[in-house]
Amino acid sequence: MTITDTNTVNNGVNVEALLGAREAMTGAPEAAKFTWKATNQWVNGTHSRTMIHDFFGVGAPQAHRETFALETDHPELFASEDNGVTPVEMVLAGLAGCLTAGVAAVAQHRGIQLRSVTATLTGDMDLAGILGIDPDVRNGFERITVRYEIDADATKEEIEAVVAQSQKRSAVFDVVTNPTNVRVEVA
């Protein structure tokens, strides 16, 4: 597949580079070991700001082109100032961004031209958990639904297969659907 050919599919994903990375990392497993990093600073009340800039991978320190700042807060409904999305909405955004990047990459790899991709995510949560009302209710989401609307040069079945493959290879889908060990320390 030659993605530079104007007659072929172009979803803006450099699949050759990703396949090259896979080949390179297959021969050098240490290069595939990444560490992502985030630095969070409390602002006031439930408002905090997380800065994201550097990370580690391919055996060396790496950095984003710029420092990204992400704000989280609680809405006015909870007597907060609503200076940003809630942390749980931020997780929905991470899940959405991961699955959609995967849809674009898999479609590119399969020669499917995308025209538009939209996903609507809903996360149900019973606040009886985090408010400590009912010990049998969990703090997090009861369930999450992701609904894609995709316009592409492909059949419904091909589009469904692209979404399924994206789900299979999604880092955030894995984080949300499977347990991860989190250690919280105080310096």
Next chain:
Amino acid sequence: MTITDTNTVNNGVNVEALLGAREAMTGAPEAAKFTWKATNQWVNGTHSRTMIHDFFGVGAPQAHRETFALETDHPELFASEDNGVTPVEMVLAGLAGCLTAGVAAVAQHRGIQLRSVTATLTGDMDLAGILGIDPDVRNGFERITVRYEIDADATKEEIEAVVAQSQKRSAVFDVVTNPTNVRVEVA
């Protein structure tokens, strides 16, 4: 505790309002059932934008003061344009924001004045998973570490107890450490 008294602790969290919400929702369990929502739109390549505005809770449609836009992308290292944080970094930011909001709220409730709260998060990930190199490697984080540095009018033990209680009541900590059912559909 009177948080309006200038001589007392003020972390900017309205604990009375939260306790009031808990009392109100204890008597009306349906009010505690929330649905958070996110709408994601593919931009190009691995870049997508998630809009967050409305949600449902306390038995009625609710909305943020404004629409928040969150951008995710992959870094230039992966032949992408780095137009935003990676989706997995966004999850770290959500985790950080959730735990830190909890630290402020719990400290307020316990009469502990915070001066500064910083958390450094690292998430280790072996890309042999998402690149499909090794089927035994998961796609998500191998582990996450959250390290707090907190300056407050409290002993080290009191600060550690505040962080532990925040962790116990954190929605995103639950999402990351326990499995959640995610249904992905194509319209």
